[in-house]
Amino acid sequence: MTRKWWQDAVIYQVYLRSFNDSNNDGIGDLQGVIEKLPYIKSLGANTVWISPHYDSPMDDNGYDVRDFFKVSEDYGDLDDFKALLDSAHDQGIKIIIDLVLNHTSDEHPWFEAAKDPAHPKHEKYHDYYIWQPPKDMTDGVQTLPTNWRSWFGGPVWEYNALTHSYYLHIFSKKMPDLNWRNKNMIQDMMAMIQWWIDLGVDGFRVDASNHLEKNWDFPDAYPGYEHFSSLPKHHDYLKLLGEQLFFPNNLMTIGESGGASPKEALQYAGFDSKEFNMLIQFGHCWADIDDANHITPGKWAKGTINVPHIKQSLAHWINVFEDKGQNTLYWHNHDHPRVVSHYGSDTFKTHEISAKMLAYSLYLLPGTPIIYQGEEIGMTNVDYQQLNDFRDVEVYTEYANFIQLGATHEVAMQALRDRARDNARSPMQWDNTLHGGFSEYTPWMATNQNKDFINVRQQENDKNSILNTYRNLIALRKSEDLAFAKTQFYDLDHAQSFHYQSKGKYHTYVVISNFSDQTMVLNDLKITDDYTLYLSNTRAQERNVFKPYEARIYRKKH
Ligand code: NOJ
Numbered sequence: 001m002t003r004k005w006w007q008d009a010v011i012y013q014v015y016l017r018s019f020n021d022s023n024n025d026g027i028g029d030l031q032g033v034i035e036k037l038p039y040i041k042s043l044g045a046n047t048v049w050i051s052p053h054y055d056s057p058m059d060d061n062g063y064d065v066r067d068f069f070k071v072s073e074d075y076g077d078l079d080d081f082k083a084l085l086d087s088a089h090d091q092g093i094k095i096i097i098d099l100v101l102n103h104t105s106d107e108h109p110w111f112e113a114a115k116d117p118a119h120p121k122h123e124k125y126h127d128y129y130i131w132q133p134p135k136d137m138t139d140g141v142q143t144l145p146t147n148w149r150s151w152f153g154g155p156v157w158e159y160n161a162l163t164h165s166y167y168l169h170i171f172s173k174k175m176p177d178l179n180w181r182n183k184n185m186i187q188d189m190m191a192m193i194q195w196w197i198d199l200g201v202d203g204f205r206v207d208a209s210n211h212l213e214k215n216w217d218f219p220d221a222y223p224g225y226e227h228f229s230s231l232p233k234h235h236d237y238l239k240l241l242g243e244q245l246f247f248p249n250n251l252m253t254i255g256e257s258g259g260a261s262p263k264e265a266l267q268y269a270g271f272d273s274k275e276f277n278m279l280i281q282f283g284h285c286w287a288d289i290d291d292a293n294h295i296t297p298g299k300w301a302k303g304t305i306n307v308p309h310i311k312q313s314l315a316h317w318i319n320v321f322e323d324k325g326q327n328t329l330y331w332h333n334h335d336h337p338r339v340v341s342h343y344g345s346d347t348f349k350t351h352e353i354s355a356k357m358l359a360y361s362l363y364l365l366p367g368t369p370i371i372y373q374g375e376e377i378g379m380t381n382v383d384y385q386q387l388n389d390f391r392d393v394e395v396y397t398e399y400a401n402f403i404q405l406g407a408t409h410e411v412a413m414q415a416l417r418d419r420a421r422d423n424a425r426s427p428m429q430w431d432n433t434l435h436g437g438f439s440e441y442t443p444w445m446a447t448n449q450n451k452d453f454i455n456v457r458q459q460e461n462d463k464n465s466i467l468n469t470y471r472n473l474i475a476l477r478k479s480e481d482l483a484f485a486k487t488q489f490y491d492l493d494h495a496q497s498f499h500y501q502s503k504g505k506y507h508t509y510v511v512i513s514n515f516s517d518q519t520m521v522l523n524d525l526k527i528t529d530d531y532t533l534y535l536s537n538t539r540a541q542e543r544n545v546f547k548p549y550e551a552r553i554y555r556k557k558h
Pocket residue numbers: 060063100171207208256334335
């Protein structure tokens with residue numbers, strides 16, 4: 001197969017609200033991204049994915065779209081968007097945007113009409129969403145149509161008095177789910193997608209793409225995710241979009257579709273697929289859940305890191321896509337804790353070394369990297385002390401849930417500081433000035449005080465910084481064509497080591513990381529005498545002894 005442009009891409013993910021505020025109102029914006037394109041280019045990235053830029057009441061920071069054709073006033077206007085496209089294209093950078101297909105805001109005109117029988121367009125739009133009558137119980141009580149749980153906590157149903165029925169929302173109650181069985185809705189969505197393509201976007205990251213179909217029998221099941229996730233029919237919808245819009249326009253399309261089997265992953269994004277060209281999976285993202293914690297349960301329950309699980313998941317996807325599709329590589333996005341706090345260390349002593357270890361461990365593997373803003377300088381989880389320092393809608397439903405389950409305020413706060421999505425959303429740390437160079441005005445969420453020593457400016461000046469490590473690794477990916485490297489993992493079951501071989505164009509590389517805060521002794525290093533040390537994140541070395549988070553890259557010529 002001839003290579004497509006998106007196979008050589010290095011993607012940088014921008015969370016608009018927190019990246020760079022050009023007009024000093026405390027909120028990141030499109031002009032702010034334009035200002036920083038040279039920085040993004042200096043990393044070696046050539047594609048930028050921006051989080052939703054559409055008009056929105058911002059219940060979920062733009063994933064609740066009110067008007068698909070309008071840019072949020074927080075971020076600028078359509079001229080700013082066009083200027084971003086022009087400026088990026090002039091610098092050889094592609095722009096992909098978030099495409100939110102599963103739901104709209106409850107303030108979207110479709111929903112305004114759908115919920116109100118007196119609205120002149122009610123007939124047309126009512127069926128754009130998913131409605132169910134209350135369930136009648138034998139004792140005469142009326143209750144929710146099902147007991148399904150929303151991804152943000154609480155029920156998936158919200159009552160609408162005007163129609164005496166409930167609408168479905170698998171995320172927040174301000175994000176009603178669309179009915180993909182409605183052909184008119186699909187036509188309207190496709191016209192909207194075409195409009196952005198005509199404007200010149202280079203692709204889409206398709207939000208929540210495996211949730212488009214629901215089980216319309218509405219059986220009770222708790223939490224019930226299997227009734228609104230990965231149901232076979234959602235592929236029909238994606239194929240329609242792929243065949244008619246994505247593939248004819250040579251776009252980069254990345255589907256957010258967790259939980260896929262290998263077969264299904266290839267159906268989404270194999271080289272013969274007509275749905276997407278890449279996938280985002282989360283197999284390696286929560287490798288430390290303590291199932292015994294019933295007070296802050298699920299992803300909130302921080303446990304011991306299962307290193308084999310992380311390696312096995314990465315190895316699994318590399319294997320699934322080898323010669324059959326394009327793998328993606330990322331530590332995390334805006335929905336996860338910061339990787340250095342999560343899988344590395346954010347204490348002063350080991351922060352830098354662990355951030356580099358994480359970079360070595362991932363970025364010599366094959367696939368398309370997606371680097372999340374701030375990862376390249378080792379930004380950490382937030383240091384918030386008050387509940388109202390947090391901004392995410394999910395935080396508030398879940399906090400109430402923890403307290404109900406018996407957590408103390410402090411236990412609940414610690415779960416938030418460890419796991420909340422806000423950890424990845426605090427303002428980008430450009431320098432050590434008052435708000436970290438993000439804005440001159442108080443930011444929409446507080447800047448981490450460690451901006452004084454974790455920031456771009458300081459790392460620019462240090463050739464061994466985390467930032468320059470990222471630059472070097474990305475440059476190496478390009479010169480060695482590592483996006484297509486053949487890889488072999490070793491010691492998959494080893495609880496500390498992260499050990500693999502990657503064959504580049506000119507050299508074979510062996511990465512050996514100590515993925516833990518304990519000393520590691522590894523006797524069987526998979527290197528022969530002709531390997532030399534190419535890069536390491538610490539100086540003093542005994543060949544078989546690795547200090548906490550120590551990582552080395554060896555290489556030899558082919
Ligand atoms: C996935 C997005 O990444 C997340 O931020 C959002 O809340 C949900 N989809 C709902 O759109």
